[in-house]
Amino acid sequence: MKNKTIKSYLIVFILIIILNFFLPRILPGGPVAFIQGGDDQSFIMTEEQKAHLLSYYGLDLPLHEQFYQYIFGILTGDFGLSILYKTAVTTLILSHMKWTLFLVGIASIISILLGIILGILSAWNKRKKNDAPFFLAMLMLGAIPEFILGMVLLILFSTKLGWFPFSGSTTPFAQYGEGIIGIIAGMKDILHHSFLPMMTLTVVNISSIYLLMRNATFDVLKEPYIYTAEVKGLPLKRLLFRHTFKNAFLPVFTLIMLRFGFMLTGAIFVETVFSYPGIGKLLQEAILSRDYPLMQGLFLIFTITILGMNLIADMVYPKLDPRIRRGERTVFE
């Protein structure tokens, strides 16, 4: 059973590696077409310059040789040189990754916690038939695309009120000073820059967890053992957050793991709106400029994260649910 799971993961992984190579090349135009510039560009390239670029990046090689180089690169951990930035893809991704992990990590934690708490409370109130307005509000919140919410927040708080900066992740060239004061000043600066994008991500992500938690809790609340507990006169907090939560959390757990998997890709729009230097913004630039090596590197990172999280969920789930462990149920019902 376990071997079978790992085998299917491996097959998916190999397929994705192959797709990774071909997808960027299916897009019309290549990296050199981008450098030549379509519109509002001021650079006039000569034929010699073009030929040199093509051969430097190996884009004049037959496709199968490019593919061979790509596979060889993956095996040796070398993703090549970004055409847009002329920097090693690995270096580029690592330097942008920290910002995305910070932004999306904190936003995910907040949205998961709030989603769970609000979901439980909402389900309790639903039983009393008075959570409808709140439920509707959350549904609406969940329907707002992140870039629109981001834009609204940006216009309101940065343009109109001037409370937050327009873009970036820190004040340019800021010197925070030494010691503890410097560290605090640095943290303040980083939080100040990340506040709006973090808010946006938190708000748009809250509702799916909330909705699932609410439904799961509501189902559990119907169980006879809850009725017993209630009749026993258990305090409400204990009833909800101990007895109910434990069982209602199971389906939510899978969603959370998926959420973490999509953590890296989820921020593409938000990072673009706020010009936040994470890998989402990097991906947007890579696609626009047809930067094949950078696109391949990023897609691969996304693939590994998403597959990895799924794998972890598959492995941890039985530990959380004794029924699966005992073989009474399976993960894939």
Place this chain on the structure above:
Amino acid sequence: MRKVLLGMIAILLLTFMTACGNQEATKPVIEKSDENTQAEASEQESSNAEEKENTKEVAHIRLGWANSGFPSPFTFSPNGPGGYLRTTFIFDTLTWKDDQGMKPWLSEKWQISEDDRTYTFTLRNNVKWHDGEDLHADDVKFTFEYFKQHPFGWHGDISMIEAVEVVNESTVKFVLNKPYAPFLQEVVGIIPIIPEHIWSKVEDPYQYQEKEALIGTGPYTLTSYEAEKGNYLFTANSEYFKGKPIVNEISYINVKDRALSLQNGEIDAAMSLNYQQMLQLKEKGFDVIQSKPTGSAVRFVFNLQDDQLKQKELRQAIAYALDRKTIAEKVLGGNEMVGSAGIIPPDSDWYNKDVKQYEYNVEKANKMLDDLGYTKNEDGMRKDLVLNLLVSSNAKNAQLAQAMLKNVGIELNIQQVDTATFTSLMGENNYDIALTGHIGLSGDPDFLRIWFMGQASNAYAARGKVFENERFIQLAEEQVMTLNEEKRHDLVNEMQDILAEELPTLLLYHRPFYWLYNDEQFAGWFNTDGGISDGIPLWENKSAFLNEE
């Protein structure tokens, strides 16, 4: 659980607190400029005689531009002129331009041989690299040989250079394989001179991003480059051969909207394309310079291989049918300048004032189309005349043009794509009309040759599909070899006549740029005569930051 929750709330509170104390975060930079204005004030009091504002010392100027990579001559991104521009702060060229036009820079003087094929430059003798070494003629020779092996990723075609010879330590001779009129301005005025003692050891310059890659002779050195954020900080080179720059630090911040950031006080000067926006900011107290000559234009490129568009009369009818003044006004917000049919902007020295122009005339357009045999059906549309318009980022122009052409019965389908797709479709000749913006018309007129001779591998050129007009080709080749200005003017005038009659491309309008700044802080900005790097209207000319006689 409860602890985590408390922690989260604490973080939220902390974030709110930082939000309220936001001024502090941006303080480091602002404080500097405050000190600076105070310093300026006291300086002015002490020496009232110094009337000229250019001589005031400025501690820091913040400018905005997108990220363009590590600023070495081999690694900057050619996506927009910002990358090249920033290398010019660190590296120098043999000649340079300011508001008066071309002037000697690393070279002191030069001689041109009788046959216009040999240029002998005498170098300045007090020039030092940032690492303290002296600049020699060998470095110049090395530079051009190195760039032959490792092509420069920007303008500055050097294929006409046959040989570079070192005559003595401060004299260097260029031998060309044919006379090349823009040589002084657009070849040795663009190619940055690099130190032999560094680059001779570098095998792959496109991956070389060490500190040494930024050793030039220029007025600034790079103090900090925040790679993933795209911010650059330059510091004045106090040993500069033209004296220490008056602006001590220049930072480039990767802002999204320069005009908006200017208004918000994130940067100190910015460019705007929109007349209304310029007026708004002017009202807020900013000073304005308008680019002159107008180095940018928006235009239609006609596919001359297309069965219908190869008819000259059809292209002319389209020119008559478009109310280009209105398009310009709607897109730019005013101060419009209708595109010259001869391409060179009317405010340029190279403009031919007798060139044929096409006024807005629907009647004439309709008549020409009728004469061509495109009859209107009962809906007023000419069913045989359905054209595709390829657009990348200038969509607003396309919609206006669509409505105007419908007026004369031409159906225009707009096809909007991204940059790379645009270029590749043009390369495959897979378009009817393409709408494109272009920067770089304010300098040497040789761009007319480059655009239409199919030699440039570029979306603006006919992409290898040469504009097959014998007389034009002859003129284009002759003007680039003609160093006599008067003679060259005659040739370029005739080229404009041919372009205006044949209309391989139709300029919708010329597009002025506006530079917005605060003259209390720094008033030294000027329009570079001939533009920076082959006619690009930019104000961040390093010459503005120097205190020259």
